[in-house]
Amino acid sequence: MLLRRIYQFLIIYCAGILLLFLLKYGLQLSDYVIPSPIELWQTGCAEFVRYFKDVADTLRVAVIGQIISVIFAFIVGIAGRKATWVGSIVKVAAYNVQAYPIVALAPIIFILLGDGFIARLLIASMICYFPILLSVIGIMSEPVVDIEHFYRCTGRLRWQLEVKIRAFENLNKLTTVISGSATLAMAGTIVAEFIAANAGIGYSIRIALYQSDLARILSALFVIGITLSVYQGLLEWAGALIKKGWET
Amino acid sequence: MKCFKKPTCRKTVMSGIILTWLFSIVVADAVNAGEKLNYRLKWLFNASVVGDLYADVHHIFTDHGLDVQVKAGGPERDAIRELELGHAQFGVASADQVIRAMSKGAPVIVIAQLFQINALQWIYRDDQPPIKRLSDLKGRTIGITYGGNDETIMRTLLAKGGINQKEITLFSVRYDYTPFFQRKADIWPVYRNTQGVFLSAKLAKEDETLRFLDPHDFGVRFVANSVVTSEQMIAKHPQTVIKFKQALLQGWREALNPANQKKTLNTLKQFDKDTSETILTQQLAITRTLIQPSPDIKIGTIDTAAWKETEQIMQAQGLIKKPVNVEKALRNL
Incomplete structure (x- = not known):
């Protein structure tokens, strides 16, 4: 699972780079527009360790942000699963928060919270919680009739049991959503760092952009991609382990 | 044609078409540019x-x-x-x-x-000691955009003034001026003819006056x-x-x-x-x-x-x- 994620990423990254080189040599573009393979290799080697540390810093924020958003999405999703007035208002509130584009909210967040850890964490959580919420609401509001019917008839269906049944029956979906949301958490953190933070890979990409250094940007993208693939692979593996544990 | 019936072959051909199409967009743009x-x-x-x-x-x-x-x-x-x-x-x-x-x-x-x-200059409040010599920068918190040309210019000024980086504090600049308003940074980079004007007007409402540090005055021409x-x-x-x-x-x-x-x-x-x-x-x-x-x-x-x-x-x-x-x-x- 983990290896598959890594080689899939390598295939996509190499295809992208190959396309860039095709354009570079096809259109005879200078190294300023698209770096040469040698420059890309040299920059990658020179910057790998620094970028790896930056990505680790970003990933740390993204993981915490994802955990917070998963917890939050489950709380809101479970509260909003019933077709009651409270459930409906919880859903509307959650949808409305997401309606504001993060680039519009980010400046306010940075002014209020500064450009440190908390602002990055909040933005990462805000970006990745919504897809999880949608899935949780979808899963939790859909009864598993065959199983729930028995408990309902015998009067033993408490809300905790209802949530457990629905989560277990949709564990594959939940694992996929949580694993997929890792990308969003990472993207959210990078966006936050790019806008205003003074640490992390987004900040390094912003500096490379100021210096029109595409070789550095491509190197950063490689490190981000490989790290994210490993993290997603680990999440999927953990999901498979949990499922196995529940089944036995 | 026989090959085209195989899914793998079809995928390869489709990928080729997409690549050619992307390539032609870029080339066409370059060719049409003359009009x-x-x-x-x-x-x-x-x-x-x-x-x-x-x-x-x-x-x-x-x-x-x-x-x-x-x-x-x-x-x-x-x-x-x-x-x-x-x-x-x-x-x-x-x-x-x-x-x-x-x-x-x-x-x-x-x-x-x-x-x-160059319109790129630095602002500072006039309740701060004036910067008449580069050595007056010592001990101040200076805003720079890491990777931007203001970093290059400021580092040149510091080198010219023989100022060690330990003698000043560099502050990473972002898009808004809050750190300057909050006095977290003493000196802040601005474009003299645009940001410099409206920031002066804004701070004048708070009875604050600004001074400008122009690298040109210290012989730095960028x-x-x-x-x-x-x-x-x-x-x-x-x-x-x-x-x-x-x-x-x-x-x-x-x-x-x-x-x-x-x-x-x-x-x-x-x-x-x-x-x-x-x-x-x-x-x-x-x-x-x-x-x-x-x-x-x-x-x-x-x-x-x-x-x-x-x-x-x-x-x-x-x-x-x-x-x-x-x-x-x-x-x-």
């Missing part, structure tokens, strides 16, 4: 590009037989890249961009230098916005380049002529709707002094010595690996 001239600015529409806007709005380009589309720039835009890709035929770039591009083999040519004095085109454009369409330069500089001369002030402000207001007329008037007055510091300097003059100094600064800071001989890219057409 209409695109002029990519360095930044958004504001007082710093007033001459460019004036030439467009008052049909000066059209009078010279040119069909020019003036396009706003921004942090994600790079005029030199667009020249090479054929998305633009003319553009505005700062000297550091030109020198970086030359160091990587980009065929870029400078045809006019718009700002004779060239700012200049008009660029490609070697190919000069080789294939020299008359178009000459006509473009003439029209553009005429636009700048007319825009900065005090006799045309009302007309110029009306032009600017069409594009910069959020800024008051009072502020725009002040911005225009300062822009005038940066574009034409004295009547004997012609608008658009390329200051070769300043360009060489900019190259030396960049080399000294390791921003380019070897000399590019920037004078080769400067053309007084």
